[in-house]
Amino acid sequence: xxxSSGAKAAMIEISGLRKDYGSVVALHDTELSVPTGEFLTLxxxxxxGKTTLLNLIAGMASPTRGRIVINGRDVTEVPAEKRGLGxxxxxxxxxxxxxxxxxxxxxxxxxxxxxxxxxRRVAEVLDLVRLPHVGDRKPKELSxxxxxxxxxxxxxxxxxxxxxxxxxxxxxxxxxxxQMQLEIRRIHKELGITMLYVTHDQEEALNMSDRIMLMxxxxxxxxxxxxxxxxxxRTQFAADFIGASTLLDATVAExxxxxxxxxxxxxxxxxxxxxxxxxxxxxxxxxxxxxxRLVQNGQVTAGHNxxxxxxxxxxxxxxxxxHFVTLDNGATLAIQELTDPSTTRLxxxxxxxxxxxxxxxxxxxx
Amino acid sequence: xxxxxxxxxxxDAAYAMPAALFMALxxxxxxxxxxxxxxxxxxxxxxxxxxxxxxxxxxxxxxxAYTTLEVSISATVFSLLLAxxxxxxxxxxxxxxxxxxxxxxxxxxxxxxxxxSFSFMxxxxxxxxxxxxxxxxGIAPVKMLFNRFGVMVGMSxxxxxxxxxxxxxxxxxQPLELxxxxxxxxxxxxxxxxxVTLPLSLPGVMAGALLVFILSLxxxxxxxxxxxxxxxxxxxxxxFYTREALNWPMASAxxxxxVAAAALAAMLLSKVRGGSSILSEEGH
Ligand SMILES: Nc1ncnc2c1ncn2[C@@H]1O[C@H](COP(=O)(O)OP(=O)(O)O)[C@@H](O)[C@H]1O
Ligand SMILES: [Mg+2]
Numbered sequence: 001x002x003x004s005s006g007a008k009a010a011m012i013e014i015s016g017l018r019k020d021y022g023s024v025v026a027l028h029d030t031e032l033s034v035p036t037g038e039f040l041t042l043x044x045x046x047x048x049g050k051t052t053l054l055n056l057i058a059g060m061a062s063p064t065r066g067r068i069v070i071n072g073r074d075v076t077e078v079p080a081e082k083r084g085l086g087x088x089x090x091x092x093x094x095x096x097x098x099x100x101x102x103x104x105x106x107x108x109x110x111x112x113x114x115x116x117x118x119x120r121r122v123a124e125v126l127d128l129v130r131l132p133h134v135g136d137r138k139p140k141e142l143s144x145x146x147x148x149x150x151x152x153x154x155x156x157x158x159x160x161x162x163x164x165x166x167x168x169x170x171x172x173x174x175x176x177x178x179q180m181q182l183e184i185r186r187i188h189k190e191l192g193i194t195m196l197y198v199t200h201d202q203e204e205a206l207n208m209s210d211r212i213m214l215m216x217x218x219x220x221x222x223x224x225x226x227x228x229x230x231x232x233x234r235t236q237f238a239a240d241f242i243g244a245s246t247l248l249d250a251t252v253a254e255x256x257x258x259x260x261x262x263x264x265x266x267x268x269x270x271x272x273x274x275x276x277x278x279x280x281x282x283x284x285x286x287x288x289x290x291x292x293r294l295v296q297n298g299q300v301t302a303g304h305n306x307x308x309x310x311x312x313x314x315x316x317x318x319x320x321x322x323h324f325v326t327l328d329n330g331a332t333l334a335i336q337e338l339t340d341p342s343t344t345r346l347x348x349x350x351x352x353x354x355x356x357x358x359x360x361x362x363x364x365x366x
Numbered sequence: 367x368x369x370x371x372x373x374x375x376x377x378d379a380a381y382a383m384p385a386a387l388f389m390a391l392x393x394x395x396x397x398x399x400x401x402x403x404x405x406x407x408x409x410x411x412x413x414x415x416x417x418x419x420x421x422x423x424x425x426x427x428x429x430x431a432y433t434t435l436e437v438s439i440s441a442t443v444f445s446l447l448l449a450x451x452x453x454x455x456x457x458x459x460x461x462x463x464x465x466x467x468x469x470x471x472x473x474x475x476x477x478x479x480x481x482x483s484f485s486f487m488x489x490x491x492x493x494x495x496x497x498x499x500x501x502x503x504g505i506a507p508v509k510m511l512f513n514r515f516g517v518m519v520g521m522s523x524x525x526x527x528x529x530x531x532x533x534x535x536x537x538x539x540q541p542l543e544l545x546x547x548x549x550x551x552x553x554x555x556x557x558x559x560x561x562v563t564l565p566l567s568l569p570g571v572m573a574g575a576l577l578v579f580i581l582s583l584x585x586x587x588x589x590x591x592x593x594x595x596x597x598x599x600x601x602x603x604x605x606f607y608t609r610e611a612l613n614w615p616m617a618s619a620x621x622x623x624x625v626a627a628a629a630l631a632a633m634l635l636s637k638v639r640g641g642s643s644i645l646s647e648e649g650h
Contacts, residue, residue, distance in 0.1 A: 058550055059549075059550070060546055060549070060550070079549075080546075080549040080550050081549045081550070081551075081552050081553055081554055082552075083550075084552065085550055086550070086551075087546075087547065087550045089543045089546075089547060091541065091543060093541065093543035093544055093546070093547035095544060095548075095561075095562060096566070097565045097566060106548070106551060106553075106561070107551040107552060110551060110552045110553055110557065111552065154551070158551070158552075
């Protein structure tokens with residue numbers, strides 16, 4: 001679906017949306033625009049307002065204020081059953097008294113689809129979720145992963161404009177979860193349906209999303225592509241929540257390209273500032289483990305930053321290894337490198353240096 | 367494993383001992399005495415099944431059996447129609463309100479049948495409160511007492527709590543997401559009720575129906591006080607044989623058949639889904 005300018009039309013347009021329960025704010029004023037066909041993930045810790053936002057969009061709760069426009073239609077006052085959306089729940093929400101086929105046929109019956117077509121479409125979606133032979137079974141005769149596939153099938157069978165998923169893989173074990181992530185991505189690609197996906201698992205969000213909306217304390221923290229959130233977090237919360245990270249206390253000592261950060265009385269480093277922070281600004285320096293190098297005997301590349309400390313231990317996790325270092329200022333950090341036999345046998349307690357190029361560090365104001 | 371389980375059974379049985387002893391003395395023993403009585407000859411002598419043979423050929427017994435069945439079934443249906451909306455309403459309340467309303471449901475339950483029956487006589491009588499109110503509008507008195515209507519009112523009033531609780535339990539055990547999922551798929555309120563809520567509450571309805579039916583079979587005071595001559599039920603027949611006909615073997619035989627019918631229904635109850643939870647804690 002494209003408008004005359006060729007740009008993608010928005011499937012969801014949310015403005016000034018807020019939800020209070022008495023004196024409790026469940027969602028602070030929120031703006032959001034989701035282009036048609038996008039896979040957007042709402043990511044955030046438990047209690048950050050993800051379900052509240054999803055329920056407002058689904059029509060299961062009414063907002064205290066604000067507007068929700070779906071596919072060009074203002075649905076703020078429209079009841080859930082008239083919004084024409086799809087939703088997948090963590091606990092599958094399959095009707096236990098109906099067979100798998102009856103479950104999938106249910107939304108089609110509501111839409112008064114003729115019997116023969118119902119039969120054809122049920123078979124079609126069962127194929128799509130790769131469970132063609134379970135139509136006559138009851139949901140409880142299926143495994144958790146299979147039940148979730150059926151609940152996805154029940155959703156896509158009536159071709160809603162938008163599918164909402166609230167932690168759909170939360171009840172599955174890790175291996176199955178990864179399999180289902182791929183499956184949901186495949187279905188999204190094949191059908192091109194806009195999906196709004198909720199999870200508290202940052203890895204899942206990074207794996208699946210076109211864009212991630214990070215939520216914290218019942219408001220939007222940052223919204224962007226997985227790359228943007230990983231490499232350019234705008235807040236300490238975002239840096240900490242997504243990916244592994246070390247955050248060191250830092251103060252801007254000199255502005256410029258690159259700027260100078262003071263880390264302690266005797267230590268400083270260079271960093272590219274992404275915002276105009278004047279001298280004296282207090283914050284944290286974000287270092288990702290894979291951007292750091294363990295150095296012995298001071299063989300530091302020219303122009304790279306360096307901090308001194310001693311090695312606590314080294315973990316070989318396969319293709320990569322992790323070194324844990326305590327810096328002289330007392331802070332600890334992790335370094336992740338491709339496994340190299342010359343650095344895996346280092347003695348704990350050894351004096352080492354940690355180095356990184358100025359462009360990989362990131363200063364985040366308090 | 368096997369030994370441990372056996373030990374556990376022995377231990378569990380020990381907990382049930384006081385109750386079992388109590389039941390043995392005050393229920394099983396009298397029951398056996400009734401059974402024994404039912405096998406006596408009318409004028410003394412050896413054991414015989416004379417009373418049973420006679421019962422099944424007595425028109426009075428057959429008529430009462432038919433009435434008992436008819437009254438029990440209609441009381442069950444009548445109570446269901448009144449109890450389901452109550453249970454549905456309770457299920458939708460917040461826990462606080464539900465607790466409060468539940469007390470209201472239970473009040474009649476805590477009141478003696480005798481007191482309630484006399485209250486209904488005051489309410490439903492020829493010159494009772496309701497007929498006086500109708501009279502004020504110029505409506506002729508309606509006969510609501512000493513007939514089937516009076517029996518139905520009295521019985522359902524007593525039985526409704528027994529129906530509300532199993533239905534409420536099965537309504538409350540339904541995951542909230544099911545109705546939510548159905549609504550998002552486009553189902554309106556009526557369709558959600560008919561296709562999701564109601565079918566999933568049927569185990570509770572079945573369990574409640576059997577329970578209420580069993581209780582109905584043994585009703586005595588209400589048919590005696592609120593019903594007419596033609597509303598005589600099993601228990602009233604026992605009363606008739608003991609006090610008026612002075613035929614104890616016949617009275618005992620009717621009692622034994624009543625217990626057997628109730629036991630049969632209770633066995634059915636343990637077979638239905640949800641019913642076992644009424645009979646035992648662990649039946650899920
Ligand atoms: N029905 C409700 N009544 C009161 N507070 C609620 C209700 N629903 C959610 N909240 C509050 O709103 C906040 C966000 O909840 P929720 O959207 O469920 O978070 P998440 O899905 O991210 O875990 C929480 O602090 C929660 O306590
Ligand atoms: Mg949630």
